[in-house]
Amino acid sequence: xxxxxxxxxxxxxxxxxxxxxxxxxxxxxxxxxxxxxxxxxxxxxxxxxxxxxxxxxxxxxxxxxxxxxxxxxxxxxxxxxxxxxxxxxxxxxxxxxxxxxxxxxxxxxxxxxxxxxxxxxxxxxxxxxxxxxxxxxxxxxxxxxxxxxxxxxx
Numbered sequence: 001x002x003x004x005x006x007x008x009x010x011x012x013x014x015x016x017x018x019x020x021x022x023x024x025x026x027x028x029x030x031x032x033x034x035x036x037x038x039x040x041x042x043x044x045x046x047x048x049x050x051x052x053x054x055x056x057x058x059x060x061x062x063x064x065x066x067x068x069x070x071x072x073x074x075x076x077x078x079x080x081x082x083x084x085x086x087x088x089x090x091x092x093x094x095x096x097x098x099x100x101x102x103x104x105x106x107x108x109x110x111x112x113x114x115x116x117x118x119x120x121x122x123x124x125x126x127x128x129x130x131x132x133x134x135x136x137x138x139x140x141x142x143x144x145x146x147x148x149x150x151x152x153x154x
Contacts, residue, residue: 003055003079005087008044013037015054016046016072023074028109032072044072045091047084055079058088060095068096070106089117097154104154107147119150 008016017034024031037044043059056075062068070092075084096104108114111121 003047003049003084005045005047005091008041008046008057010038010041012044012046012054013041016044016057019054019057019074019076020072029072029074045088047075047079047088056084056088058085058092060092062099062101066102068099068101068104070104073106073108085113086117089114093117093152093154102154103151105149105151107149109147111148111150114150114152117152119152122149122151124149 013034017032017037020029020032020037023029040059040061043061045058045060046054047056049055054076056073056079058073059071060068061071070089073085073088075088093104104119105122106114106119107124
């Protein structure tokens, strides 16, 4: 039996939170509270193993009328290099396109992965909606941000 991709359900969010905390502990993502994840359950896709355990997650967050963000992408280490990250990201890309979003961005440490999916590096200044909505609350803002901004036109 194979993994199954689906929209997240409220019951998935504690396990998604645990996955994202592991990534945050390794410095791969910024931590998100469980309350924040519950508020954004509709943004998430979850990849589950046959036993129901989450193998990975990814969220699509609409930022502005023509702009959305791929965020909180994480795949368990034992599930990497099997296409799980691409499957999760492509689900978000397809949803963004269906919604009429014309630009999709991410802030990432995984530039090679996103380059393979058609994203290109851009200056963070082209994302003012993100900067003023989220980045200003980050402890790394403005001088210590070490993520790379990447953009793809849909």
